[in-house]
Amino acid sequence: MSQLFEAVASGDMETARSLAAAQPELREARDADGLLPATRALYSLDRQSAEDILPPDASLGLCEAAAFGRLPRMHELLREDPARVNELSTDGFTPLHLACFSGGPAVTEALIRRGADLERRSENRFARVRPLGTAVFSGDRESARLLLEAGADPNGQGEGGFTPLHSAAMNGDADLVRLLLSSGADAGLPLPDGRTAEHVAREGGHGECARLLASEGAHTD
Template sequence: MNQRQRKLSRRLVAATVVGDAHHVKALLRAGADPERGDSEGTTPLYVAAANGEAEITRLLLVAGASADTESRGIGSEGTPLCAAACWGHTTTVRELLAHGADPNLREDHDTGRSPLDWAIEGLHQEATALLTAAGATPSHGATT
């Protein structure tokens, strides 16, 4: 990756962290890769999902970010749908599902918790209902 791409990737993650949709749009237009994480491996889509930034989530997905790419940043690891479900961000959950996120994809290379596990644990009833309607089933041992 060249210097310009690294700089755009850092700026895209930073704009996502602060919820600046206008800046995210501008960076995507400038050629920022919506799929590329920062130097720690944190992806912009994960950050948007964890923060409940549904508009930024949509922008990144439309620009080509994969709904199921697992973020690997320190303290920011997991799938975008798990992050949104964990915090009960139902609008973001809905956006991710609409763009093909797998409601049964578990974190940690498919060995950890599922989005539904997180929604159930967090007592996020609306997110739980959305995921269940999308075909999610609890991981072995999880209870509803």
Template sequence: MPDIDKFFAAIKAGEIETVEAALQADPALANARGPQGLSALMMALYNQQPKIAEVIKAKAKDLDIFEASAAGNERRVITLLAGDPELAKAVSPDGFGALGLAAFFGHAGVMQILLKAGADPDAPSRNQMKVTPLHSAVANRDGACALKMAHLLLAHRAAVNVAQNGGWTPLQQAAAHGNIELVKLLLENGADRLAKADDGRTAATLARSGHHQAVAELLEKPA
């Protein structure tokens, strides 16, 4: 197995000592990319390896707009956009925009910078997931962070009833997580409480499945 393949395998497996040793032997691996263009840093972030991500980030040079957005590096994002404002609308090799990545990883500050630079709050990912930044924002497990990001996107007129792959709307995702404040915010902005996913489930159904009684009752009240 080539060194780069071993390096990426160690990242996915969470083997931080192996990653550190590999970077010690070959620092250039911090900027390595897999066969589909996915960087080492993004591999660590996608696989929920924050400690490894920090190790790689410390060694990596010149993060691109996607890495900087996913890692929450506001200074780097500002620098990149100053050189090329169109990067706010760029799409990564795996189909995600910088705004969606910032939302998914919970970086409201980066999102604000990207939106100011012209990022489209409604742009779906160009892959089979078809997620918008609002989908990514409400999916965040930190309820307060999800609420803050949703406020930001809705202030920029993000569409509230858009469906991702599987027919899931932001309201359904918020209900599944039991985030009642986020559910209230989405309803106040016109979210359709009766919308059904492809499997027929509504936001109320998802709330009840997750034992979020108060959310289910709120959704079942007459509009």
């Protein structure tokens, strides 16, 4: 592993930025999963540092362009081969998953218009979710709205039976709970252990979400 990856992994982004500035070629290195140092930083939720060590757009693959909101680069690659719209990243996410995670609503909308699969589960070893689940997890309400308006299943389950509503309840995001309920999400769907989204909200101390879910007829004793 290069020093740049080591700095990112340890959270030492000051060193990471210094290394990337002194040795720009390190920005284009890839780890065993095929990921850039910038992508690793992005997955650690340090967007600004990730941008600071990102290589030039011309070096980005399709999924990286989607993840970082680089629309011109993404459109360039999809014009060359439109069938790539649903390709998987080296760690198992589609461009649409990555748009919903970090790329932003404009990227999400562009991919929907290009026919991206709204229901494909990711094949990452740690997360097998649908794009709507990713948008809810990341709190991207506008991407979630775009997906729902395009026909995404509001009850589409990820691994472990989690629905978008369970995820919104876990995060305490009342606005997303409202959006999902208004789009047909079923508040009574349980996880394999029997917990509904209201259970999850109450366990997390998210009273507003719990009240919204209880009002849908899935009251938890």
